């Protein structure tokens with residue numbers, strides 16, 4: 001595995017790969033790699049000649065009171081993990097390499113962001129869309145791999161690729177979980193022992209909501225109430241949101257139809273955790289989430 005730290009070196013490499021006719025799979029990350037990231041790398045490894053991953057904690061997608069400074073970082077360990085997943089090239093630019101000057105033009109996401117995290121984290125998805133536009137231009141991948149743990153991000157990337165004609169195939173990957181159901185996340189290290197033991201209640205609550213749908217419940221309000229009640233009973237965390245929406249358009253619905261997402265964000269003392277599940281009106285889980293838009 002080769003580490004690349006400058007945009008120019010990456011562009012030279014990409015030109016070379018294009019001359020050689022190699023297909024490129026790209027896995028963007030913010031590092032502190034775990035099995036969720038590894039699963040994306042494995043999917044990319046299977047489908048492409050060359051795998052490029054990036055580690056970049058993007059300041060543009062963090063709000064002023066969020067955890068940019070304290071976001072967990074461990075480059076030495078990340079190099080070992082990426083190497084073990086047979087990543088060919090790891091792009092590790094510094095902030096001033098990516099943003100040498102104040103940007104004159106940034107992306108503004110208009111759809112799919114007025115709900116869930118988009119509604120709570122102002123400007124977050126604008127920052128995501130801006131960095132991904134840069135990375136997609138620099139790396140020009142054939143396929144990009146994103147985790148459904150961040151399902152709203154997948155929805156936004158889907159719109160970005162369509163609206164801006166990136167010739168890129170978006171490959172969403174199902175959420176990787178701990179054995180008790182907690183979605184793997186770099187931020188889980190912030191949880192206290194007590195919080196960690198409660199945190200799997202997010203997934204259990206979402207599954208409870210999905211079971212209600214399997215049993216015939218169609219009333220959105222009732223499902224949200226049940227899920228919220230479950231989380232409040234089982235954790236000391238503060239619910240940021242629980243919502244049930246269409247996916248990937250993230251629109252309100254009266255009754256469950258088509259493909260829906262049940263999602264939650266819960267603020268613990270030092271970590272805000274998110275989770276979601278995507279299913280249809282019979283309560284069956286869906287993994288091919290972008291095939292029925």
Ligand code: AMP
Pocket residue numbers: 028029030031035036037039040145146147148149150173174175176177183184185186
């Ligand atoms: P991050 O480093 O948190 O920005 O995540 C980089 C990529 O890994 C994103 O596409 C995430 O959705 C994905 N990812 C993070 N956690 C998981 C997980 N538990 N399962 C699957 N993908 C994940």
